[in-house]
Amino acid sequence: MNIREVAKRARVSTATVSRTMNGSDKVKPATAARVRKAIEELNFLPNSHARTLVSGKSHILGLIISDITNPFFPDLVKSFEDEAVQRGKEVIIGNTDYNPKRMAGCIRRMVERKVDGVAIMTSESDPALVAELTRRNIPTVFMDTGKPGPHCANIRVDYGQGIQEALQHLIALNHRRIAFITGPMNLASAQTRCSVFVSTLKARGIFDEALIEKGNHRIEGGAIAMRNFLKLPRRPTAVIASNDLTAIGALGVIHEMGMSVPEDISLIGFDDIAFAHLTNPPLTTILLSRRQLATMALAALDALIQGNRQSLTDLTIPTHLVMRSSTRAI
């Protein structure tokens, strides 16, 4: 089934069929109707590969993430896809599995599929691999980390804002011994969260080195860190975690030890994953809006594709404290 059969049935040339389908050029209404009828009757759908081959535009966007089972990402994927479909584009997703080798594979596939652009949000982005994209002039937008360049935009996430809001909130509730559980420190974003925490507390003169523990952005890391905090002679009265999974791990340990949140300890997470309001108590956390991120990424990609770079001036996403029930005054 191809455009030629449609042409034959409508008694026109393939060019006319193509023109009616794309609506660009003028076709006499009567002819167009005949063509549409033929398309309908034959149930014809054009072959996108042939289209791409000749036009050079695949109308596919790539989205590279670390791991779809990380609860941060499904929202991002969904928002990204929704917006892309609205713009008549499709999305192919690459899971790197936190593995640079798979990242290379993802990028290769994106190139082979001639994607119109790529959005990347992975922890472990290797500049060499990414250079591959820019070398081929494939518009690329980083969410969170990366350097802007000729075919390349970067969206900055303002991690600091949320952390500061959280600290203000806790301090207003009279907390002074505030602890932080970090993420993996090779992640730029995790570093930022931590360093804003440190500098804000130092500025207030209530920073205590002992109240920082390393986590890994997973449940266990949060649990281990929390156990250490609870062994301290002077325990923290509030804990901020570098992400929600970490907070959930900490929450489990607090319960395990027969204490409760927020009565004994206040707890704040980061990300606002779907389950943050399903914990007991519902977790106060810092929202990083995946929808906003996706929307901005798509807009940036569009701008790069259209070669319109001036609209790429301020690409910053805020983060905000979302109050639930895991904090209280002391």
Added chain:
Amino acid sequence: MNIREVAKRARVSTATVSRTMNGSDKVKPATAARVRKAIEELNFLPNSHARTLVSGKSHILGLIISDITNPFFPDLVKSFEDEAVQRGKEVIIGNTDYNPKRMAGCIRRMVERKVDGVAIMTSESDPALVAELTRRNIPTVFMDTGKPGPHCANIRVDYGQGIQEALQHLIALNHRRIAFITGPMNLASAQTRCSVFVSTLKARGIFDEALIEKGNHRIEGGAIAMRNFLKLPRRPTAVIASNDLTAIGALGVIHEMGMSVPEDISLIGFDDIAFAHLTNPPLTTILLSRRQLATMALAALDALIQGNRQSLTDLTIPTHLVMRSSTRAI
């Protein structure tokens, strides 16, 4: 950058380049080396659209699901993608958003992209839309619901087994007033879960009509249903929910009412989503293995693609009780 430039640089014809890349036909080692060197130097990657166009094989598989933010699906997507990548295939994902119109769009895109096959796991599968796929001889496999056919396999999920295991477990713990919160009853799979529950209890002579409440596979549904159970003069001592979200909703209400699980009420979910072991207490639930589902779907798809139908005899996935801490004896 195309195969011709590679050919020129390696001083061979395009056919030889193609042959070296595909490794199928014989090429003299010295020539092949020259070609590979040229490919390397030019950083050449073949255009997959051109390949697909001539070969008719896109090496893309479609995966259609209802909603990636439904926590059941990310695991499925990941497993499916992992296996697909291993087989040298790519995956494009279609989110129907529980919306038949978007389902139609997904299918259209799959056809246009000339996918080698499609796997479908959606609640709301419209036979007419799916006929579209089989009419075009696109291998299709349904996970859970659908009818096998010439280009079409169906994987049956044995919901009954898990429900029966759960009931045996509860009965062994001396529970007799066992309640069930259903899913949306237009879903075949939700119906099955419910009817197995009913028939098993009837067979034991301990069925009570009052202990069935409707849910919607979401948190709120579980919460509402649980409130109703707690108003009953003779409350249930155990509750099975049609999925984990429902169970989590019920759990919230139980806590809210100052009761606790499993001391006052035993609770069992269904699916074993990632957060089932993060609830407090960790939720006993019935596992429907997404990895198994994905593996079987891919195997079935492969068989259909290769036209090898005899390997499609018994496509059944079991479900199993996973014991955690939300049940106890009375």
Added chain:
DNA sequence: CGCCTGCATGTAATCGTTTACATCAAACCC
């Protein structure tokens, strides 16, 4: 009436591969 203009449509080249078939040289056989 002859020519020009402009619209609707057709013709055919093109995109970048794969692959059937053609070619050609070397090797082999009797």
Added chain:
DNA sequence: GGGTTTGATGTAAACGATTACATGCAGGCG
């Protein structure tokens, strides 16, 4: 040594769309 086989490579026709250019026809004008 001529003919045949074999193996390596080249030539060119596909695949199914888009689109620059060509064509043809109708109407307008002097």
